Amino acid sequence: MYSWGSYSGSLLNYYKNPQEVEEFSTKLRETIDKAEAAGGKVPPGVYAEYGYTLLEQGDEDGAAFWFSKESEAWPESAYLMQSVTSRMEPKGQADEAATNGAGSGS
Amino acid sequence: MKRLFFMFAGLALLMSGCAAKQAPKDFTAFRSADPHSILVVPVINRSAEVEAADLFLSTLSVPLAERGFYVFPVNMTKSIMESDGLGDANLVHGADTTRLAELFGADSVLYVEILNWESQYAITAANINVEFVYTLKDGQTGELLWQEQQAMQYSRSGSGGGLLANLIATAITSAIDSTRSDFTPVAQQANAVALLTPGLGLPSGPYSPNYGKDEATFPSTGTGYISDATIATVAYPIIPAPPPDAADAKASEASGGEDAGSSAN
Numbered sequence: 001m002y003s004w005g006s007y008s009g010s011l012l013n014y015y016k017n018p019q020e021v022e023e024f025s026t027k028l029r030e031t032i033d034k035a036e037a038a039g040g041k042v043p044p045g046v047y048a049e050y051g052y053t054l055l056e057q058g059d060e061d062g063a064a065f066w067f068s069k070e071s072e073a074w075p076e077s078a079y080l081m082q083s084v085t086s087r088m089e090p091k092g093q094a095d096e097a098a099t100n101g102a103g104s105g106s
Numbered sequence: 107m108k109r110l111f112f113m114f115a116g117l118a119l120l121m122s123g124c125a126a127k128q129a130p131k132d133f134t135a136f137r138s139a140d141p142h143s144i145l146v147v148p149v150i151n152r153s154a155e156v157e158a159a160d161l162f163l164s165t166l167s168v169p170l171a172e173r174g175f176y177v178f179p180v181n182m183t184k185s186i187m188e189s190d191g192l193g194d195a196n197l198v199h200g201a202d203t204t205r206l207a208e209l210f211g212a213d214s215v216l217y218v219e220i221l222n223w224e225s226q227y228a229i230t231a232a233n234i235n236v237e238f239v240y241t242l243k244d245g246q247t248g249e250l251l252w253q254e255q256q257a258m259q260y261s262r263s264g265s266g267g268g269l270l271a272n273l274i275a276t277a278i279t280s281a282i283d284s285t286r287s288d289f290t291p292v293a294q295q296a297n298a299v300a301l302l303t304p305g306l307g308l309p310s311g312p313y314s315p316n317y318g319k320d321e322a323t324f325p326s327t328g329t330g331y332i333s334d335a336t337i338a339t340v341a342y343p344i345i346p347a348p349p350p351d352a353a354d355a356k357a358s359e360a361s362g363g364e365d366a367g368s369s370a371n
Contacts (some may be wrong), residue, residue, distance in 0.1 A: 001172055001313065006170055011181060011193075012290060015160035044171045052182040076143035076176035079211025084186070092341035 005031030011049075024034035025053035044074050048081065060088050111153070129349040131334070136251045139244045141174040142312045145212035148195040150340060152268030153223035155287045162220055166288050170216070171299045174262040174314025177192055178210060179188065195331055199340035207245025214251060217341035219242040220358030222257065225291055232329035234260040234292050240300055241333075242308070243343045260289075270348060306334065 010027035014020060028050040031054030035042045073079040080081050146166050151159040163180055170177045190209075192198050198206065199217050207215055214248040221238035237257035244251050301307045309324040333346035 001174075003294070005169055008164055012161060012164040012288070015164055016157075016288075032157075041166075044176045045167060045182075049179040049182055052179065052185065056185075070179075074176050076211070076213070077178070080178065080183075082181075083211075 001036040001040055001041075003040045004043055005034050007043065007046060008032050021053055021056055025050065025057065028053060033078075042073060044077075045070070047073060048077060052084075055088070064088065113364060128334075129329070129331060129351055130327060131252070131326055132327045132329045132331050133252075133309060133324045134247055134328055135244070135332065136242075136309060136324075137321075137322045137326050139214065139246070139249070139251055140321030141175070141214035141242075141244070141251065142172055143178065143211075143213045144209050144242070145207065145215045145245070146170070146180050147198045147206070147215060147217055148187065148193070150195045150199055150217075150219040151223075153220050155223045157355070158220050158223040158289075161219070161288055161315060162223070162289055162293050163349075164215070165293045165297055166218070167293070169301050170308075171313075172310055173301055174311070174317055176311075178212060183210060196340055203243045203341075204245060204249040212245045214245050217243070217244050217339065219339050219341075221255075221337075223287070223293075225287070225289070232261070234289050236289055236292050236296055237337050238293070238296055238300070239335050239337065241335075241339055243341065250332055253335050253342060254300045254306060255333075255335040255337070256296045256300040258292055258299065260295070267356060285358045 006027050010024055010031075014024035016022075019023055028046060032042050032050060035046075047066045047070035051063040051070065054066065055063035067081040067085050071078045110358045143253065146163070149159040149162050151162075163184070172224050179286045187262060192201070192206075199219075203215050203244060207213070211337055218241070219239045220236075221239060222235050226235070228232045237255070239255045241250070242252040243249065247327075288313070299307075304323045307324070309320050310318075327350075329350045331347065331349050332343070334349070335342075335346050
């Protein structure tokens with residue numbers, strides 16, 4: 001049903017080489033870009049997984065953006081995405097609200 | 107009952123659509139819970155291969171999502187659990203399912219135990235054996251929704267295999283990283299058989315075109331036969347009852363024995 005790209009292989013590789021979070025992150029972004037370019041639905045969890053790799057690299061604004069993408073694409077994830085976003089430092093939340101319009105569309 | 111498939115036999119079964127001749131499970135609880143999302147928690151590893159838990163974790167998202175469920179991002183949820191003091195798989199499997207599901211907003215929780223993850227090398231052949239128990243519980247009630255025990259053997263000797271079997275064997279052999287004990291290609295086969303076998307696997311989820319249309323394949327039999335596992339797991343520490351026909355046979359055997367002491371079987 002979905003275009004997974006290199007998702008499984010890159011996760012496997014990341015578990016074999018846990019220091020390579022950047023590589024894992026890049027591969028996830030490729031999976032997203034390819035699936036979106038092909039007009040298909042990005043598989044469940046991939047936006048969030050990508051956002052989390054950004055968070056691990058210190059990019060809270062980026063993480064919040066991709067968590068909101070996951071939430072919009074998959075309502076089942078809304079509770080968790082909201083929960084992890086609110087657990088970030090308040091500064092990150094404020095920045096996200098300023099740059100992304102808080103994602104509420106109001 | 108534990109079913110040991112040779113990989114090719116497993117593939118052939120899937121392709122021909124023939125299930126093992128066994129009573130179907132009872133999907134009443136599953137249909138009633140109707141989970142839309144699955145939280146896959148860290149895997150308990152009972153094998154001698156230390157890396158197996160993480161390697162195996164990477165194989166679950168794709169088949170579950172393709173079955174039509176929302177699958178929580180496994181690496182993200184694993185990291186969150188670790189930072190919340192829930193990094194120990196045994197602890198997580200033994201914890202209250204409803205509280206765990208509440209933390210993530212999950213409809214259901216999937217617990218997997220690795221029973222076997224090993225290779226046996228000889229001069230002329232190589233065998234890889236994997237075995238897993240999958241336990242799916244309801245996030246609202248903690249009730250058991252589905253359980254499956256699945257073994258898979260991959261044999262590189264390939265004796266008796268046809269052209270197709272040999273082609274598949276070659277593909278898998280080249281995909282297996284034996285230096286790292288990466289048997290994920292064999293694990294993927296086990297997952298496919300565990301999830302897709304008619305009558306025994308997991309019904310289609312809400313994102314599948316077959317959602318709600320597979321009642322005949324995965325019936326609500328009312329027998330209460332939900333699991334074919336032969337062991338108790340941490341997440342479901344009860345040895346499941348055998349299939350209904352086997353249970354009937356045992357019951358009559360026991361009552362016969364009580365009365366006469368020697369029943370002719």
